[in-house]
Amino acid sequence: MSTPQEQNKKTTTDALAPTLSTSDVDLADLDVSLIKRVVMSPSFALSVAIGLFVIFGLTQSPQFANPQAWINILRDATLIAMPAAFACIVLVSGGLDLSVGSVLVAGAMASAAVASAGLGAGTAFLAGTVVGAVIGLINGFFVNFAKIPPIIVTLGSLFAVRAAVVASTGGNPIGPLPDDFTFWGQGDIFGVPIVIMVGLVAVVAAHIVLSQTNYGWSIRAIGGNLIAARSAGIAVRKVSISVYVLSGTAAAFTGVVLAARLGSGSPTFGQGYELQVIAAAVIGGTSIYGAIGTVPGAALGALLLSVLSNGLVLLKIDPTWQNFVIGVVLVAAAGLDVFRRRQMFRVSAKRTAASRKVSS
Amino acid sequence: MTLTTQGTGGQVAEEAPPALEITNAWKSFGHVSALRGVSLTVRGGEVLALVGDNGAGKSTLVKVLSGVYPVDSGNITIAGVPLERADPRLARSRGISTVFQDLAVVETLDIAANVFLGQPLRRFGIFADRKQMISQSAAILRSLKVRVPSVRVAAGELSGGQRQGVAIARAVRQDNPIILMDEPTAALGVRETAQVGEIIRSLREHGKAVILVCHDLEFIFAHADRIQVLRLGQVQGVRDVSATTRTEIVSLITGAIARDVDGEVSE
Numbered sequence: 001m002s003t004p005q006e007q008n009k010k011t012t013t014d015a016l017a018p019t020l021s022t023s024d025v026d027l028a029d030l031d032v033s034l035i036k037r038v039v040m041s042p043s044f045a046l047s048v049a050i051g052l053f054v055i056f057g058l059t060q061s062p063q064f065a066n067p068q069a070w071i072n073i074l075r076d077a078t079l080i081a082m083p084a085a086f087a088c089i090v091l092v093s094g095g096l097d098l099s100v101g102s103v104l105v106a107g108a109m110a111s112a113a114v115a116s117a118g119l120g121a122g123t124a125f126l127a128g129t130v131v132g133a134v135i136g137l138i139n140g141f142f143v144n145f146a147k148i149p150p151i152i153v154t155l156g157s158l159f160a161v162r163a164a165v166v167a168s169t170g171g172n173p174i175g176p177l178p179d180d181f182t183f184w185g186q187g188d189i190f191g192v193p194i195v196i197m198v199g200l201v202a203v204v205a206a207h208i209v210l211s212q213t214n215y216g217w218s219i220r221a222i223g224g225n226l227i228a229a230r231s232a233g234i235a236v237r238k239v240s241i242s243v244y245v246l247s248g249t250a251a252a253f254t255g256v257v258l259a260a261r262l263g264s265g266s267p268t269f270g271q272g273y274e275l276q277v278i279a280a281a282v283i284g285g286t287s288i289y290g291a292i293g294t295v296p297g298a299a300l301g302a303l304l305l306s307v308l309s310n311g312l313v314l315l316k317i318d319p320t321w322q323n324f325v326i327g328v329v330l331v332a333a334a335g336l337d338v339f340r341r342r343q344m345f346r347v348s349a350k351r352t353a354a355s356r357k358v359s360s
Numbered sequence: 361m362t363l364t365t366q367g368t369g370g371q372v373a374e375e376a377p378p379a380l381e382i383t384n385a386w387k388s389f390g391h392v393s394a395l396r397g398v399s400l401t402v403r404g405g406e407v408l409a410l411v412g413d414n415g416a417g418k419s420t421l422v423k424v425l426s427g428v429y430p431v432d433s434g435n436i437t438i439a440g441v442p443l444e445r446a447d448p449r450l451a452r453s454r455g456i457s458t459v460f461q462d463l464a465v466v467e468t469l470d471i472a473a474n475v476f477l478g479q480p481l482r483r484f485g486i487f488a489d490r491k492q493m494i495s496q497s498a499a500i501l502r503s504l505k506v507r508v509p510s511v512r513v514a515a516g517e518l519s520g521g522q523r524q525g526v527a528i529a530r531a532v533r534q535d536n537p538i539i540l541m542d543e544p545t546a547a548l549g550v551r552e553t554a555q556v557g558e559i560i561r562s563l564r565e566h567g568k569a570v571i572l573v574c575h576d577l578e579f580i581f582a583h584a585d586r587i588q589v590l591r592l593g594q595v596q597g598v599r600d601v602s603a604t605t606r607t608e609i610v611s612l613i614t615g616a617i618a619r620d621v622d623g624e625v626s627e
């Protein structure tokens with residue numbers, strides 16, 4: 001007679017492990033749910049909205065068919081989409097990074113200083129980016145160890161970092177910058193600006209990290225239920241700090257690219273940028289309650305902002321109305337998120353928000 | 361000193377060590393003695409219910425077993441091997457999976473992600489092996505007879521019973537021989553309670569040792585093999601379900617029936 005332990009092991013393997021070999025997913029069922037998920041997704045709605053706006057634009061102004069106009073639109077979109085992709089990741093983790101604009105200017109000025117000192121484009125890019133990573137690390141540290149709410153920590157660095165940049169540069173721009181550096185912001189390859197290609201790579205990388213890696217699933221887990229994630233053994237603090245580092249790095253890198261594009265760094269770069277970046281993420285379906293959001297959505301949100309701001313100019317509409325339109329779209333997107341949560345879960349968004357407050 | 365039933369203890373203990381054994385555990389918090397010499401034994405394929413009034417020491421015992429609290433004195437052995445220190449991860453890796461009362465599912469993630477929460481399957485080191493996680497979690501839930509529309513449904517869409525099923529599936533996936541359930545039916549309706557009962561039955565069929573901390577005597581009589589009654593930090597008595605009545609258990613809980621004499625009473 002075998003021991004209870006042996007029996008135990010054997011029956012367990014018999015009953016639970018055949019799973020290893022069999023594929024139990026109903027494929028037909030999956031296809032239907034995939035189509036449903038795509039059509040229901042904010043990215044789909046956003047694509048339709050952008051499409052409709054462009055079609056309307058085409059009927060009003062031939063400028064909408066001009067490739068150069070589209071290159072401008074895409075380049076502007078890229079500069080929002082890069083930080084927005086990582087702002088989306090921070091939001092999904094249940095955090096918030098308001099320091100984007102200030103980190104952007106810190107990255108721009110650091111790289112401009114290094115480039116104008118003649119240390120080479122590579123060093124300049126590295127210096128600017130590292131500054132952003134360090135600020136992100138500080139943000140993440142205060143959020144996770146001092147337990148200060150992220151909105152306050154990053155609002156603090158929004159003020160402090162910009163002040164430090166202005167003080168250390170005397171408020172003066174740095175430039176003109178050497179050609180090997182500005183090439184990365186102004187150059188084309190086969191007629192496509194390098195900026196757009198670089199931005200595309202950054203966005204795709206962010207998307208893969210969030211949607212395909214176990215790290216990305218951990219980010220979504222801590223944003224969804226911090227306590228559950230911790231008790232399941234996820235290194236909650238490590239993950240949370242890392243998303244602030246990523247966000248800081250991306251914002252600073254965007255600043256470096258901006259300095260390269262404009263050929264000089266100015267301490268006025270990026271003022272109010274964080275609001276556009278967060279707006280892009282939220283318009284793209286990222287939930288400010290955490291856990292829900294996609295990088296392609298955030299990128300489409302950035303594209304919408306860029307299409308609107310450029311498009312309204314092409315349509316000769318008073319640019320003052322731009323921000324009005326953006327404000328309306330933003331609130332509508334957030335409203336859609338609340339509605340979707342209500343539909344999706346028995347727990348309402350309100351209760352989720354309340355429990356998140358308790359848990360953080 | 362072991363607490364056994366109907367005198368089979370000595371021989372069985374020689375053949376195979378119990379899945380889990382606690383001997384003479386003491387634990388106090390300041391002046392309050394939460395556990396005063398508690399012993400407990402559970403074997404594979406057995407469901408042991410722990411009952412007792414508030415303050416009897418149930419929650420302390422659960423926390424000791426899941427590795428949250430260290431004992432002041434006493435031994436915990438898992439399949440004959442002593443557990444040297446209190447550490448939830450150590451307890452888990454040694455064979456005790458705990459299903460906590462607050463379920464601990466992430467509502468925004470789908471069922472598959474919840475079943476593998478914190479211990480995902482990997483592809484190329486960093487990527488999530490979703491295909492495997494989906495098919496394995498589907499199979500585990502099926503073997504537990506938990507019905508869900510699809511494992512790609514968000515946990516937030518599930519009923520309380522289904523969520524409990526997901527939480528249990530996570531414990532089952534760890535493939536540990538001992539499963540500790542803290543009030544698994546506390547927040548559930550009648551149908552969902554029955555569903556959890558089904559799961560417990562299926563765990564027992566799979567040879568798991570199940571420790572069930574529960575208030576619901578009807579549920580316990582339907583699903584447990586033995587009932588261990590705690591009172592004021594001591595074991596008031598252990599009864600086979602087949603050889604006892606609710607009245608007797610209630611009397612043990614309230615202290616109307618005197619403590620089984622198997623150790624000296626303190627003080």
